[in-house]
Amino acid sequence: MISQNEIDILTHSLPFWDKLTDLQKELLISSANTSHYKKGNPVHCGDSDCIGILIIKSGTVRTYILSDEGREVTLFRLDDGDVCILSASCILKTITFDVYVDAETDCDIIQISSSVFAKLSTENIHAELFSYKLATERFSDVMWAMQQILFMSFDKRLASFLIDEIAKNGSSTINMTHEQIAKYMGSAREVVSRMLKYFAREGIVSLSRGGIKVLDKDKLRSLTL
Amino acid sequence: MISQNEIDILTHSLPFWDKLTDLQKELLISSANTSHYKKGNPVHCGDSDCIGILIIKSGTVRTYILSDEGREVTLFRLDDGDVCILSASCILKTITFDVYVDAETDCDIIQISSSVFAKLSTENIHAELFSYKLATERFSDVMWAMQQILFMSFDKRLASFLIDEIAKNGSSTINMTHEQIAKYMGSAREVVSRMLKYFAREGIVSLSRGGIKVLDKDKLRSLTL
Numbered sequence: 001m002i003s004q005n006e007i008d009i010l011t012h013s014l015p016f017w018d019k020l021t022d023l024q025k026e027l028l029i030s031s032a033n034t035s036h037y038k039k040g041n042p043v044h045c046g047d048s049d050c051i052g053i054l055i056i057k058s059g060t061v062r063t064y065i066l067s068d069e070g071r072e073v074t075l076f077r078l079d080d081g082d083v084c085i086l087s088a089s090c091i092l093k094t095i096t097f098d099v100y101v102d103a104e105t106d107c108d109i110i111q112i113s114s115s116v117f118a119k120l121s122t123e124n125i126h127a128e129l130f131s132y133k134l135a136t137e138r139f140s141d142v143m144w145a146m147q148q149i150l151f152m153s154f155d156k157r158l159a160s161f162l163i164d165e166i167a168k169n170g171s172s173t174i175n176m177t178h179e180q181i182a183k184y185m186g187s188a189r190e191v192v193s194r195m196l197k198y199f200a201r202e203g204i205v206s207l208s209r210g211g212i213k214v215l216d217k218d219k220l221r222s223l224t225l
Numbered sequence: 226m227i228s229q230n231e232i233d234i235l236t237h238s239l240p241f242w243d244k245l246t247d248l249q250k251e252l253l254i255s256s257a258n259t260s261h262y263k264k265g266n267p268v269h270c271g272d273s274d275c276i277g278i279l280i281i282k283s284g285t286v287r288t289y290i291l292s293d294e295g296r297e298v299t300l301f302r303l304d305d306g307d308v309c310i311l312s313a314s315c316i317l318k319t320i321t322f323d324v325y326v327d328a329e330t331d332c333d334i335i336q337i338s339s340s341v342f343a344k345l346s347t348e349n350i351h352a353e354l355f356s357y358k359l360a361t362e363r364f365s366d367v368m369w370a371m372q373q374i375l376f377m378s379f380d381k382r383l384a385s386f387l388i389d390e391i392a393k394n395g396s397s398t399i400n401m402t403h404e405q406i407a408k409y410m411g412s413a414r415e416v417v418s419r420m421l422k423y424f425a426r427e428g429i430v431s432l433s434r435g436g437i438k439v440l441d442k443d444k445l446r447s448l449t450l
Contacts, residue, residue, distance in 0.1 A: 065368070065371070065372060065375075067372075067375070067376035071375075071376065073371075073375055092361060093358075094358050094359075094361040094362035094364075094365060095361060095364070095365055096365040096369075096415060097365055097368040097369065097372075125350055125351070125354060126350070128354060129350060129353060129354045129357065132354065132357035132358050132360070132361050133318075133319050133357050134319075135357070135360075135361040135364060136317060136319040136320060136357050136360040136361060136364065137319035138364070139319075139320065139360060139361065139363070139364035139367070140319060140320055140321040140322055142364070142367065142368065142371070143290070143322040143367065144321075144322065146290070146298075146367070146371055147290060147292075147322075149375065150290075150292070150296075150298055150374070151290075151292035151293070151296065186375065
């Protein structure tokens with residue numbers, strides 16, 4: 001069972017709420033539950049589970065694909081109030097791929113099981129439409145990521161990444177190792193380190209153990225153009 | 226105006242047909258038209274047009290993204306009876322990217338204008354659901370392409386497997402089901418089938434019930450390098 005605050009988040013995040021019958025609303029609320037995930041822990045692992053629809057109550061999750069050799073490519077992140085549909089891919093017939101979802105920060109996540117959502121989707125076309133609309137929104141996110149990866153040269157991509165990070169953090173400091181950045185960008189640590197050193201030499205950033213400080217945001221931004 | 230044969234293709238390709246009112250059916254048919262595209266010609270060009278829903282009557286179209294520097298990355302192909310939705314992306318609110326579509330062979334294409342389909346989608350939730358379901362199907366196609374491009378392993382692995390098999394058999398034919406191959410390779414049947422279809426389209430193999438014939442051994446071998 002979830003709290004009243006969580007019920008408010010749930011009804012706010014699911015635009016088809018008003019189209020449900022009272023019975024369907026009851027089913028949704030009574031079957032929902034909230035879990036806490038520690039930073040770095042897996043939330044959903046490819047085709048090994050189909051845990052259902054996830055509503056991010058607080059925190060950030062990262063969605064990525066994983067190669068046979070263990071290489072990760074980040075597709076998109078989801079924050080407070082966002083809904084994760086790809087963790088319920090088993091109930092969307094036209095989704096034939098699998099992704100991984102990790103807690104990027106400590107997270108509280110409201111979960112609606114796949115079986116409950118499958119029942120709602122069958123009974124209520126608005127619920128079904130919601131899930132495919134949401135999947136199409138993620139399609140747009142993935143296309144953006146794909147264009148970043150395939151078309152931008154690495155200095156542009158790294159500059160974009162740093163700008164996004166400082167915007168997200170509200171601080172000019174990024175507390176990530178080169179290894180972590182490489183993982184997020186689907187690149188190698190050496191490539192990231194090399195480019196960061198170049199940025200440092202240009203006076204764009206300063207580097208310290210486990211951290212990067214952006215010194216010249218304008219110059220960094222000009223690299224992304 | 227389109228021919229009776231084309232009306233049959235249209236009603237067959239649009240699963241929401243039976244859910245339309247007579248007026249909506251009439252609107253769809255009377256506004257549809259067929260165009261011929263010569264091999265290599267553009268059908269849809271990014272954000273410069275939003276020509277609507279395309280039903281491939283005959284031929285093959287290729288969908289791709291284009292970088293500022295003119296680099297192309299193929300996302301997927303569509304054949305006879307397939308429906309192209311990304312050429313109507315302006316009417317799908319959650320699609321924020323643009324693609325290019327070229328005629329890969331001579332093509333006859335039935336077109337439903339964006340304005341007509343937008344009207345139908347607003348009036349009829351089944352038409353709207355169809356468009357998002359279809360977009361999600363393309364999402365799966367794109368994820369497949371992305372994994373091939375970024376991880377580049379399965380085509381190599383399958384090519385190696387087929388070369389080993391024909392060497393072992395002393396014949397260019399492999400009498401195994403896709404399911405069996407998937408088991409041997411620790412993969413999924415769907416993945417194997419998809420890649421074999423891709424090989425077939427490239428003229429590398431021909432497929433028949435329960436069997437694969439290697440047509441171009443050199444091309445197959447070049448994939449393993």
